[in-house]
Amino acid sequence: MYQSMLWDSLPTTVRAIIYKWQKHGTVKNLPRTGRLTKITPRAQRQLIQEVTKDPTTTSKELQASLASVKVIVHDSKRLDKNGLHGRVPRRKPLLSKKNIKARLSFARKHLDDPQDFWENNLWTNETKIELFGRSVSHYVWCKSNIAFQNKNIIPKVKYGGGSVIVWGCFAASGPGRLAVINGTMNSAIYQKILKENVRTSVCDLKLKRTWVLQQDNDPKHTRKSTSECLKKNKMKNLECPSQSSDLNPIEMLWHDLKKVVLARKPSNVAELQQFCKDEWAKIPPQRCNRLIASY
Structure with a gap:
């Protein structure tokens, strides 16, 4: 009875957190909120460098690459703040070495x-x-x-x-x-x-x-x-x-x-x-x- 009275006296938000904790097992597995995780400036620079070096890098690949600095990439908000936005890639013909040489020759001829x-x-x-x-x-x-x-x-x-x-x-x-x-x-x-x-x-x-x-x-x-x-x-x-x-x-x-x-x-x-x-x-x-x- 004492436990029931104590439970009823808790605020609704606290009871909701406890309920989710019991359902998911640990605090680590609780559903993430929309708030960005605080990271160090060094980790922030590393995140930007990874994406700049290879724009096709996925979120899972970033998480694996940045695991050493404990950075979790769960959305694109952090990249948006640095001017990097998701875009549909442009498409162009696949060029062989022969094609590249011919294009360079064309450019030099008509320069x-x-x-x-x-x-x-x-x-x-x-x-x-x-x-x-x-x-x-x-x-x-x-x-x-x-x-x-x-x-x-x-x-x-x-x-x-x-x-x-x-x-x-x-x-x-x-x-x-x-x-x-x-x-x-x-x-x-x-x-x-x-x-x-x-x-x-x-x-x-x-x-x-x-x-x-x-x-x-x-x-x-x-x-x-x-x-x-x-x-x-x-x-x-x-x-x-x-x-x-x-x-x-x-x-x-x-x-x-x-x-x-x-x-x-x-x-x-x-x-x-x-x-x-x-x-x-x-x-x-x-x-x-x-x-x-x-x-």
């Missing part, structure tokens, strides 16, 4: 080219745009345990629900023509696209007579028949190293195009094609000029 040279280039490429694909990352604000409610779900369809492949070109003066490719693209279709769109785009963008066509090293672009077609039509080609899509500023325009097209929520492939053409024509020349100016 002293004037700005007029880059402004007189016609940058070209193809891309695939899916109807319901994850071409753009999406985020939703939601509480715990409601991630699968309809308002928090983005529909997913097998194989993207349909897609289109488009070929486009642009220069510092603005976007050129955009061609929609029906079916599988091969060298014959690519040569036809060049004949129908390149000269027209050069005239529309008012490029000088010394203009240069840029294209990547896709097999369709480097075939002997394609090279002969370029030579026959007097199209000078700017050869870029392999695995160097990041050297083509048109990739930034593809990102812009996909974002605005998917925001319009096309319901079928026909609408997707039309939205691509409409939004490509709306790209401001200032955007193109800034991309070339930063090259």
Whole structure:
């Protein structure tokens, strides 16, 4: 009876702590609060050094590495205070030693080219745009345990629900023509696209007579028949190293195009094609000029 009276006289918070202690066995196993553990400046510096040296380090790896100084990394608040935040890593092509050497050679070759040279280039490429694909990352604000409610779900369809492949070109003066490719693209279709769109785009963008066509090293672009077609039509080609899509500023325009097209929520492939053409024509020349100016 004396124990019961003593228990009832304890504050509610104290009784809750004792109850959790009895449930989990020891104080060490009690659930952690949101308060940061106090650590020494030396341990703090070591934590920052570990993350700076290898940004992909996980919390468990940090705990194992910093066990000697008794630092427990249970959340990211400590790193946030030091300007280190969790981010989705950027992706770029895996480069071999041969690719790296070719990219360095390309940079040295064109190091002293004037700005007029880059402004007189016609940058070209193809891309695939899916109807319901994850071409753009999406985020939703939601509480715990409601991630699968309809308002928090983005529909997913097998194989993207349909897609289109488009070929486009642009220069510092603005976007050129955009061609929609029906079916599988091969060298014959690519040569036809060049004949129908390149000269027209050069005239529309008012490029000088010394203009240069840029294209990547896709097999369709480097075939002997394609090279002969370029030579026959007097199209000078700017050869870029392999695995160097990041050297083509048109990739930034593809990102812009996909974002605005998917925001319009096309319901079928026909609408997707039309939205691509409409939004490509709306790209401001200032955007193109800034991309070339930063090259």
